[in-house]
Amino acid sequence: MSLDATLWVWKSRIPQKTKGAFKSLKKLVLLSLADRAGEDHTCWPSINRLVEDTELDRKTVVKILAELQEDGLIKDTGERKGHTKQVKVYQLIGVNGREERVPRMEQFQKRNSPKYGTGNSPKDGTGNSPKDGTRNLPIESINESINKNTWFSFKKLKAELSLVTDSETIQRISESPWLEREKNAFEKFNANRNHSDDMMIYHFVDWLLKNMSKYEQPTLATQTNTATAKAGNQKGMSDKQIHAFAQKLSHLPEIASKYAEGNESYEQLAAKLAKKLNNPTDCKKLEPYLRQVGFTGVLNGVLVS
Template sequence: MSLDASVWAWKIEMPAKKGGALKPLKKLVLLSLADRAGEDHCAYPSMSRLVEDTEMDRKTVLKIIDELIEDGLIADTGERKGRTKQVKVYQLVGVNGRETVPTTVLFDAENDDLNSPNSGTVPTTEQFQQFHERVPIIPLKGPNVGTRNLSKNLSLESKNKKTWFCFKKLREEIYLADDEIEFESIMNSKWAEREKRAFEIYNAEKSMSDGLMIYHFADWLINAYKTKYSEKPSSGAFGNSSSPKTNSTGLTEKQIQIFAQKLAHHPEFAGKFSEPGESYDKLAARIAVKLENPAQAKKWESYLKQVGFSGSLQGNAA
């Protein structure tokens, strides 16, 4: 899914049309398309999928698709997907992506091989090639591009199998997140393996690369250590989960995880605090870690109340 496309769809003000569909229904169909868009901001859900997402009948969905095309919000690319090659591919018109622009460098002017009309600045991500060679271009609408095809592109060891775990990479991620945490103490504890099993069960149905699994597991362990086990004596094991269920903010561990997910899908919040190209799961993991900080949680209290939190948080806003 594309976070940029979802944020864009939430902010769109639907035009009213005499005899047309209701604006809320049009918004719902547009959000369903945005939720299934890839990095090129194209989406190709089947009609049955749109019907299931919106809970509207097929005829109404088709009418709304035509209206969205007339409004200039989506466009039929002419491309067809699926086994029968009949699923239409729609381009979301007007989504502002946040892709990073390649930086450029100037080649050394003293290099004789480069003193030609073809020399100059080139992206640093490309290696120097002779003028008669061509740099291969991957089409944006190719089968290997877009989050919809992610599971097909992952290597076999990257589909959440047990081979995803890497001790060295996990140590690096935890150190980068909090260099005050003693990694060996965590991994030698009795609860670490238990949390690893819980993490694998929680993510069993998700398709993530090995690196992303390690990234999320590091946050998972840090959160578990701080909220459930850090108060226990460090005698080689931190014991079980009988420690207090609330941290210094007054939020329980379960509340932190729930509200982190909700804030990640909050259009205004995500638009302000997400990073370019960041997925909902990665954003939610960052939010969960920050919600453990009383000052940060207090700062976001107004957003938390918008997604269902009631009461008052401890701590002072920074």
């Protein structure tokens, strides 16, 4: 699987000529292709594999592949693989992989070449002096400095967490001894991604909610939920939380293909989903998708503890 290819699909926009829910189905097929792409951003899943991945019928998958080629998002390389040598090899068009980000290292090397001047020459100043700092650091140090110690804010983190989880969970995360460990791991994982500070906070929230369970006792959530249920201390999600989760759900391909109608925008779909989250029966049906987008509360209709 290529993470670069998957991120590329999420950021890609299907051409406006495609209407209605079919746009979501095209993105779903494109995600399936990206999920099977290698570092060179090529893939060769069979039609049967794509049908199994997407749960679409064969005719729809074939039609979508043809349209994705017309849209310029994929192309047939002409190569064939598989045991029958009949499976088409597709190239994903426009993926910016790690190999495209090499210029940062090239610029670092150029500074000390004869053509561009020597960093430690009298003309340029002494790059390794205590006053100027160390100019000739190894490339690992350059990468580790990106996005570090500039983006993190407890205030912003708590504000973003409040949109997707309860105050008790926020407090546990804030006071946890493993928070700094996960922050360091998250920074290294995103070292080469040019995220804004706000986007770093956004993704860090999902990262924390996904990883916090490995630090807690397996029975903790069960004990807390049981005690809360006995006490009858249950409350509904706030309007702010419902709106935030509805926005996230609207961008899930499986949700869009199931609930979107005609030329609905993400905002229109989110408004429809917000109404469903206010309905106990509909909310319960959406629970598996809520878990995918970071919901960690105890769900009983629209009730959380």
